[in-house]
Each structure stands twice: as C-alpha cells, then as structure tokens.
Amino acid sequence: xxxxxxxLDAIYFLKRFNEVCYERFPGIMTIxxxxxxxxxxxRPTYLGGLGFGFKWNMGWMHDFLQxxxxxxxYRRYHHGNITFSLLYAxxxxxxxxxxxxxxxxxxxxxxxxxxxxxWQKFANLRMFLAWMYGHPGKKLLFMGSEFGxxxxxxxxxxxxxxxxQLPRHDGLRRLxxxxxxxxxxxxxxxxxxxxxxxxxxxxxxxxxNSVVSFLRKSRDGDMVAFVVNxxxxxxxxxxxxxxxxxxWREIINTDAETYGGSNVGNYGGVHSENVPWMAREHSxxxxxxxxxxxxxxxxx
Numbered sequence: 001x002x003x004x005x006x007x008l009d010a011i012y013f014l015k016r017f018n019e020v021c022y023e024r025f026p027g028i029m030t031i032x033x034x035x036x037x038x039x040x041x042x043r044p045t046y047l048g049g050l051g052f053g054f055k056w057n058m059g060w061m062h063d064f065l066q067x068x069x070x071x072x073x074y075r076r077y078h079h080g081n082i083t084f085s086l087l088y089a090x091x092x093x094x095x096x097x098x099x100x101x102x103x104x105x106x107x108x109x110x111x112x113x114x115x116x117x118x119w120q121k122f123a124n125l126r127m128f129l130a131w132m133y134g135h136p137g138k139k140l141l142f143m144g145s146e147f148g149x150x151x152x153x154x155x156x157x158x159x160x161x162x163x164x165q166l167p168r169h170d171g172l173r174r175l176x177x178x179x180x181x182x183x184x185x186x187x188x189x190x191x192x193x194x195x196x197x198x199x200x201x202x203x204x205x206x207x208x209n210s211v212v213s214f215l216r217k218s219r220d221g222d223m224v225a226f227v228v229n230x231x232x233x234x235x236x237x238x239x240x241x242x243x244x245x246x247x248w249r250e251i252i253n254t255d256a257e258t259y260g261g262s263n264v265g266n267y268g269g270v271h272s273e274n275v276p277w278m279a280r281e282h283s284x285x286x287x288x289x290x291x292x293x294x295x296x297x298x299x300x
Contacts (some may be wrong), residue, residue, distance in 0.1 A: 002027050002166075002294055007193075009036075009125045011050070011268070014051070014052075015045045015050055015051055017030075018050065018051030018052055019043065019045055019051060021084040022051070022174040027052060028053075029081075030051065030052050030053045030054075031053060031054045031055070031056065032050070032052040032054070032055045032056065032200035032256045033056050034055055034058075035056070035058040038050075039091075040116055041055045042054060042055050042092045042094055043092075044094040045177055045245075053093065054073045054092075054093045054094065054095045054138060055093065055095065055098075055099065056094075056140075057085070057094045057095060057097060058097070058165040059085060059088070059095040059138055060085040060089075060096055060097075060135070060137070060180070061096070061098065061102065062078065062086060062160075063081040063082065064081065064085070064131075064132075064227055065113060066078070066101065066127070067081040067082050067230075068113065068114060068115075068124060069113050069114070069115060070115065071115045071116070072142045072210065072230060072231040072232055072291070073231075074117075075210045075230050075231065076207045076209075076210050077207075079204075079207035079210070079284065082230075083212070083243075085197070087137075088203070089135075089136045089137065089199070090136070090194055090294060092148055092194055093138075093193075093194050094137040094138070094202065094233065095137060095138045095139070095140050096132055096135060096137040096138065096139055096140065097140045098110065098132075098140060098141050098142055099140060100142050100153055102142070102266030103142060103144070103145070103149070103152050103153045104152055104153050104154075104264070107152070108152060109145070109148075109149045109150055109151060109152055110125060110145045110148075110149075110190075111125050111145075111148040111149065111150060112129050112150060114128075118168070119168075120232060120291060121147065121284075122172060122260055122293065123232075123254070123291035124259065124291050125162060125172065125254070126172060126175050126255075126259055126261070126291075126292070126293075127228065127229075127230065127254050127291050127292050127293045129141070129172075129176060129179060129254075129271065129274045130175070130252055130254045130295070131228050131293050132184055132225070133179045133182070133252075134216060134226035135217075136194075136198065136199050137192050137193060138190075138193065141176070143159060143241055143265075144159045144160070146172065146176035147161075147164045147170070147172055147173040147176070148168070148169045148173075149161060150163065150251075151276050159247070161194055166198045168260040169258040169295050171258065171261075172259065172260065174259055175254060179252070182252060182295075183249055185220060185299065186224060186251070187218040187219070187261040188216045188217050188221070188222045188224045189216055189224065191218045192217060192218065193252065198217050198218070199214065199215070199216060199217070200214065200217065200277055201213075201214050201215075202214055202215060202225065202227075202240060202241055202242075202280075203241070203278050209229070209235060209236065210229070210230040211228065211229050211230070211238070212227075212228050212230075212232045213225065213226065213228070213240055214226055215243070219247065222298070223243070223297070223298045224246070224251070224296065224297045224298075225240065225248065225296045226252075226293060226294075226295045227240060227286065227288060227294050227295075229288040229290065229291065229293075229294075230291065231290055231291065232290040232291050233290060234257075234287065234289060235287070235290065236287050236288070237286075238285070238286055238287070238288050238290075239275070239280075239284070239285055239286075240277070240278070240279050240283060240285075240286055241276070241277040241278025241279065241280030241282055241283050242272055242280055242282050242283060242284055242285050242298070243270070243282070244255060244282065244298055244300070245270075245272045245274070246272055246298050246299055246300045247269055247270075247271050247272075247299045247300070248271075248272060248284050248296035248298055249268065249269035249296060249297050249299050250268055250269045250270075250294060250295070250296055251296065252294060252295035253265045253266075253289065253292065253293075253294045253295075254289075254292045254293050255290065255291075255292035255294075256281075256295070261289065261292065262289065262291065263291065264287055264288075264289035264291065264292075265287065265294070266286050266287055268297075269299075270285065270296070271284075272284050274286065275294060284296070
C-alpha cells in the first residue's frame, strides 16, 4: 500500500513474533537463517528492526570456506576473502555458522573440503576452527566437525564416532574441547562481540605470507592477540606489533603435538620488546607454526 515490494504482513508477523517470545520467555534466543542484505534483522522492533536475537553470517561462511578450500600457494591472491567480513561484522548480532547445510548434498565434510594431504587437511581444519573462535560473532559448529567426520552428514545413520579413537581425529576433538574452554574463560572473546570496541586489526596487509593478526578485547581491558599463518611454511622470528608491554602468554596453538601438530611454538609465551612495529609502540618476536592459529594473552 506504500508502493514498495515488501510483504508488510510478513514483516509485522516477524516483529510481533519476536516481541511476544522475548516478553513471555526471557532468556530465549531467536535466530534468523537469513542470507539477504535486509537491514536491521537483529535490531529491536522499537528501533525499526525485526527483533531477532541473532542472524546467521552466511557471508563469512561463504568467503572463509572458499578461502580454506584453496591450495595455500594461491591464498595470497584471495586475501580479501578473509578481511571483508570485518567490514560488516558489527551491523547485526551475527552467528558464525557452519551448519548441516555445508556438509550435505555433495558439499563434503569440513575435513574433506580442506586441501593437501591428510596431515595438511587436519592442520587446515584446526587452524580454521581456532580462527573462527577468535573472529567476532557467536559460534555454530555442526556435529561431527569437531572430530573430523570424513563422510557427509546422513540423517539416516549415526556419526562415525569410531574415528575419534584415531590419533589425528582425537587431536582435533581435544582442540575443540580446549577452544570451548578458552572461549568461556576469556571474556575478550565474547564480551564485546557486537562492537568495534572489542576488535582491532593488528595487520591485514600481509597477503604475500598469507598471515593475518588481530586483537580481541574485553570491557576490563583484557587483550588476546590472534595470528593466523595460512601456509605450510614455518615463519620464524615474525615480528608482531602489540599495544602494550608485558608477557604475552600463548593460550592457543593449533600446531601443538597434543592436537596432532608438528609442535612449533613459542615455549609458553614471549616478552614484548620496545621496538615499534605495525604502528604500535611495542612488538613481540614469535614463531608462526605451519597452517596454524596461535593466540597470546597479555599478562601485565
């Protein structure tokens, strides 16, 4: 009746649905599996939004899975795939979604999407999962992906739980367990998920090495620095700019031997140096394992 093409009755229904649900059942979540650019899906209805609690981040899923499927030698030419999501990450309350839709109908399991030999497939998936936990947004991981299900999901049969008894699959399972623990215990990873106050790029320009680095921050000033090395080449003595001096304790390393990695690491953490780098007053000298994500928490 206003000359547009929107279904006004459907919009009213969704708004009223969310209002009634949140009013009558405090603490619930409504999540929109929505893949268009419709504005304000998770904005409150009194501000003109649809009132959903969260929205699936289909753009992040598409860009990152496409990037992860590439042979690492070509990833430098697709660096924008892994930085673009931060241009819109705080426009909605997003969920980073790796759902059943990504592991059915010939799309292959997450592990099977990864390039390289068996070792590299597992390393890529470990790197990807830790990267996902560091990226702003809530997390959704479909069952089986946490231990490296090889086959696609089939609703007629159970998961291949026996795989969890094999060392590499069990290592992936232990990493997922550890990521959940770190995620719960570090407010910097979730407290300011919907605002730029909780995120800061350290460096997203290093396409030649396929390395990205960023900070996650809590309200109380806790900081966790994530560094991703998306190639199989170990990068020794990689200098990383950091905002404050102190001991940066290594709290995540997906290349750890206990997860099935090659055990390249930083011996528990590194002390900062008064060497300005990446437009920051201090820096740390770290070793970046192959196809891995590492994270450091500042201990003042």
